[in-house]
Amino acid sequence: MRVLGIVAKTHDSGVALLRDGTPELVLEEERYNRSKKTKKFPKNALAAAVEELKLDCAGIDVVTTPWDVRRLRRTALSIMARRFPLSLSLLAPRSHATQQNQIMILNHYLARGLRERFGAVKLPPIVNVGHHDSHAAMFFVSPFEEALVLVMDGYGDDCSSSAHIGRGNRLERHWSTDILNSAGLVYTFVTEHLGFAGFGDEGKVMALAAFGEDTYVTRFRDVIRPTPDGGYAVNMAYFNYDAFGQLRPFRRKFIDTFGAPRASHEPLTDQHRDLAFALQAVTEEVILHVVRALLKKFPQRDLCMVGGVALNCVANAKILEHTDVRRIWVPPCASDTGAPLGSALWHYHQTLGHRRGFELKHAFYGQAFSEKQIEQALAAAGLRYHRIPEAQLLRRAAQDLADGKIVGWFQGRFEMGPRALGNRSILADPRRPEMRDVLNAKVKKREPFRPFAPAVLVERANEFFEIDQPDPFMTLAPRVRAGKRAAIPAAVHVDGTGRIQTVERSANPRYYALIEEFGRLTGVPVLLNTSFNRKEPIVASPEDAIACYLKSEMDVLVLGDFYTTDRAPEVERKSPARAEPAMDEQPREAALTARAVPN
Numbered sequence: 001m002r003v004l005g006i007v008a009k010t011h012d013s014g015v016a017l018l019r020d021g022t023p024e025l026v027l028e029e030e031r032y033n034r035s036k037k038t039k040k041f042p043k044n045a046l047a048a049a050v051e052e053l054k055l056d057c058a059g060i061d062v063v064t065t066p067w068d069v070r071r072l073r074r075t076a077l078s079i080m081a082r083r084f085p086l087s088l089s090l091l092a093p094r095s096h097a098t099q100q101n102q103i104m105i106l107n108h109y110l111a112r113g114l115r116e117r118f119g120a121v122k123l124p125p126i127v128n129v130g131h132h133d134s135h136a137a138m139f140f141v142s143p144f145e146e147a148l149v150l151v152m153d154g155y156g157d158d159c160s161s162s163a164h165i166g167r168g169n170r171l172e173r174h175w176s177t178d179i180l181n182s183a184g185l186v187y188t189f190v191t192e193h194l195g196f197a198g199f200g201d202e203g204k205v206m207a208l209a210a211f212g213e214d215t216y217v218t219r220f221r222d223v224i225r226p227t228p229d230g231g232y233a234v235n236m237a238y239f240n241y242d243a244f245g246q247l248r249p250f251r252r253k254f255i256d257t258f259g260a261p262r263a264s265h266e267p268l269t270d271q272h273r274d275l276a277f278a279l280q281a282v283t284e285e286v287i288l289h290v291v292r293a294l295l296k297k298f299p300q301r302d303l304c305m306v307g308g309v310a311l312n313c314v315a316n317a318k319i320l321e322h323t324d325v326r327r328i329w330v331p332p333c334a335s336d337t338g339a340p341l342g343s344a345l346w347h348y349h350q351t352l353g354h355r356r357g358f359e360l361k362h363a364f365y366g367q368a369f370s371e372k373q374i375e376q377a378l379a380a381a382g383l384r385y386h387r388i389p390e391a392q393l394l395r396r397a398a399q400d401l402a403d404g405k406i407v408g409w410f411q412g413r414f415e416m417g418p419r420a421l422g423n424r425s426i427l428a429d430p431r432r433p434e435m436r437d438v439l440n441a442k443v444k445k446r447e448p449f450r451p452f453a454p455a456v457l458v459e460r461a462n463e464f465f466e467i468d469q470p471d472p473f474m475t476l477a478p479r480v481r482a483g484k485r486a487a488i489p490a491a492v493h494v495d496g497t498g499r500i501q502t503v504e505r506s507a508n509p510r511y512y513a514l515i516e517e518f519g520r521l522t523g524v525p526v527l528l529n530t531s532f533n534r535k536e537p538i539v540a541s542p543e544d545a546i547a548c549y550l551k552s553e554m555d556v557l558v559l560g561d562f563y564t565t566d567r568a569p570e571v572e573r574k575s576p577a578r579a580e581p582a583m584d585e586q587p588r589e590a591a592l593t594a595r596a597v598p599n
């Protein structure tokens with residue numbers, strides 16, 4: 001039985017194909033149309049799936065989508081009623097820029113797109129799955145037979161946080177919050193207030209928080225308060241988003257307490273860092289409160305965290321450290337990037353009752369490209385290259401890394417979800433303290449305060465990090481062991497943590513072998529890993545990878561078995577991307593650790 005999960009009209013549009021309970025492909029449209037968090041119908045992703053799987057309409061038994069549209073309409077009406085007529089402004093597209101009004105007629109829109117693809121045929125039925133049910137359904141591919149499942153995101157179709165108990169092929173919802181009582185939305189709006197993009201840049205604020213101090217923590221505790229029933233309450237005296245959405249999310253009280261919003265080009269000050277600190281600290285407190293209440297109520301000690309908030313790897317690590325949770329599992333597509341897959345899983349297991357038989361052990365469900373495609377892309381770019389047998393290629397790339405070179409690493413299928421996990425990665429040497437700044441300034445062109453993830457052989461993780469469970473999807477930020485900080489200085493964030501990825505040989509043999517080889521050369525089985533992109537969606541095709549390599553200052557590009565260090569000056573000169581203004585957007589906040597001196 002094949003299920004097509006699909007979504008559009010909301011951020012992270014994409015498709016997922018599930019066959020007899022096993023994912024075949026999970027493809028986000030942004031990788032194809034190169035528009036971050038696109039809301040467009042995923043026609044390119046669908047086309048790639050159709051081509052690879054030789055799909056026709058008859059080959060799809062049912063289509064699922066991760067929004068219960070009828071429920072969403074009811075919820076929208078009740079929100080409008082609460083602050084009518086001010087809430088009429090919620091009809092303005094800019095008030096909810098990450099989701100279009102047409103989501104209210106999503107099925108109609110999806111049917112139209114599917115007909116365009118498959119012709120005027122009779123389509124399989126389209127089944128609407130609740131948004132949080134779709135997130136929670138990732139439990140069915142988790143390593144746990146039984147677990148607590150906590151979903152926290154911006155908002156779904158009826159709530160913004162929900163807790164479920166998963167047992168075998170069943171999920172049962174036990175708790176949920178009102179849709180506007182959203183710790184996730186608060187995080188998103190404060191992210192925007194700090195001059196970053198909401199629904200996308202929350203991770204930057206999480207990184208920035210480590211540079212702050214506790215100036216605002218007490219005051220921020222009045223913004224979101226844990227409640228005695230094990231939930232939390234957002235204090236709407238600070239917010240206006242229930243009437244104006246993204247147009248005017250804050251009331252005067254918020255501005256008076258925490259300061260005016262920062263424009264993205266303005267420098268970051270202590271005030272911004274301290275607000276980020278307070279936001280992160282209080283969000284952690286709220287999450288820990290919710291988790292502790294669940295632990296009191298239910299006997300399960302394993303936890304699945306899903307939803308956009310589950311990308312907060314710092315909070316996830318605190319759950320492990322400060323509660324009785326034994327193991328935590330966050331899928332690589334915890335955000336809405338995994339919602340189409342989740343909707344298919346919900347339908348297959350929860351609705352149809354099929355047994356579980358698949359565990360998600362890696363994230364490589366994107367498209368792969370043939371050697372011929374890679375070679376053609378290299379030739380079209382005018383690059384000189386070598387084709388090298390695997391063992392030799394690994395030795396060469398590991399030596400390059402040990403020599404301090406930055407390597408673009410493109411292999412096999414691209415990852416699902418927002419993290420590069422070794423198939424579309426930029427890799428570097430974590431032993432060099434300067435490497436983080438070099439990567440930020442020369443290759444990624446991003447804010448200098450953002451850390452890079454250490455990828456470590458799973459067997460050696462505990463030696464370098466305070467962690468005793470695997471973390472294959474970069475979802476935890478444990479502390480780097482004090483004795484190892486000097487060994488991998490570029491991988492240690494200012495708060496002493498590392499956003500790790502543990503690598504198992506069986507999940508990605510070539511990537512594992514590369515880190516192993518680097519470990520043999522240097523004694524350190526750890527590489528710095530960052531996503532293969534520069535201010536754009538992570539690269540998908542060899543052409544994307546080559547374009548990114550040419551416009552940045554990577555030293556080496558490895559595409560499958562192909563190796564190049566050529567800069568092809570004639571191509572480089574022609575590349576319009578080369579003319580891009582240098583984006584050292586923040587004055588090199590070397591500054592970030594130094595606080596303003598009061599006068």
Ligand SMILES: [Fe+2]
Pocket residue numbers: 131135153154155156307308335336339
């Ligand atoms: Fe979501």
